[in-house]
Amino acid sequence: MKVGLIGLGNMGLPMAENMIKAGHELVIYNRTASKAESLVKKGAKVVETPAQAAQEANLVFTILSNDEALEEVTLSEVGVLAGLQEGGIHVSVSTISVDLSEKLTSAHAASGQHFVAATVLGRPDAAAAAALKVIVAGNKEAREHVWPLFEAIGQTIFTVGDEPYLSNVAKLGNNFLLVSMLEAVSEAVVMVEQYGMQAEEFLEVVNSLFASPVYKNYGNLIAKRDFDPAGFKLELGLKDVNLAIDAAKKVSAPLPLGELVKGHYEQGIENGWGHLDWSALLKTVEALKKDN
Numbered sequence: 001m002k003v004g005l006i007g008l009g010n011m012g013l014p015m016a017e018n019m020i021k022a023g024h025e026l027v028i029y030n031r032t033a034s035k036a037e038s039l040v041k042k043g044a045k046v047v048e049t050p051a052q053a054a055q056e057a058n059l060v061f062t063i064l065s066n067d068e069a070l071e072e073v074t075l076s077e078v079g080v081l082a083g084l085q086e087g088g089i090h091v092s093v094s095t096i097s098v099d100l101s102e103k104l105t106s107a108h109a110a111s112g113q114h115f116v117a118a119t120v121l122g123r124p125d126a127a128a129a130a131a132l133k134v135i136v137a138g139n140k141e142a143r144e145h146v147w148p149l150f151e152a153i154g155q156t157i158f159t160v161g162d163e164p165y166l167s168n169v170a171k172l173g174n175n176f177l178l179v180s181m182l183e184a185v186s187e188a189v190v191m192v193e194q195y196g197m198q199a200e201e202f203l204e205v206v207n208s209l210f211a212s213p214v215y216k217n218y219g220n221l222i223a224k225r226d227f228d229p230a231g232f233k234l235e236l237g238l239k240d241v242n243l244a245i246d247a248a249k250k251v252s253a254p255l256p257l258g259e260l261v262k263g264h265y266e267q268g269i270e271n272g273w274g275h276l277d278w279s280a281l282l283k284t285v286e287a288l289k290k291d292n
Helices: 012-021 033-040 050-057 067-075 098-110 124-128 140-145 147-153 165-194 199-210 213-224 234-250 256-270 278-291
Strands: 002-006 025-029 059-062 089-092 114-121 132-137 154-161
Touching: 002 012, 002 050, 012 025, 012 033, 012 124, 012 147, 025 033, 025 050, 050 059, 059 067, 067 098, 089 098, 098 114, 098 165, 098 234, 114 140, 114 165, 132 147, 132 165, 140 147, 147 154, 154 165, 165 199, 165 213, 165 234, 165 256, 165 278, 199 213, 213 278, 234 256, 234 278, 256 278
Parallel strands: 002 025, 002 059, 059 089, 089 114, 132 154
Antiparallel strands: 114 132
């Protein structure tokens, strides 16, 4: 299958590599073209605009960091919307707002195109291992057409509905649970360490109770203070918390814990930790201890 792919960040690059491994032909656009060099050696083609990638493949995956980047890549004069033909498919892997998901769905529909949201759960190591969990929502015919690409990047695929925004809602809900866990583990670790217990010893007990790879993996990062390089930056964690809060307000669903974590992430960024892994939330909790 010929695929346009836009965005070669920590997640986009390994996903692109796995698509090539699965036998798909890639047409790539990335702001920094040099990032595509390893893919070009494997047969990928680099183009100069998102529209060109869309025009050549008529099927485009976008893997971008925020609403602003995705809206620009999609709706600009040289964007995906301008390049896709009637019946073309745009698959967004990005964690974006519900509002933007609805906006892009309408924009593509007005041009006779399809918008599919396929958000993913997993860090860069899971992306490299093609072990992501993919949450798919959108037109049934369109999502079934691109299903082989989901299989190339993911280990588990969930279909959550025909409206693309449902994928974004599910992803924001999952990320809210993750940041809630990071807050809870950080607070607990600070408390037990104050009593002289080693974080590793405490987390061994925690993992026997929860038996969750999420608690195990993030607990290990927190215990070792292994925040750099980041698998997912703290500043992006704040973005996702804000998106979850906005989505909740849209349907009058309170997220008081979200407001708490938002404040802690904002403090972390103010302290210069925005580039660290989002599990560096621990540092803000530790700073609160020192202030009291």
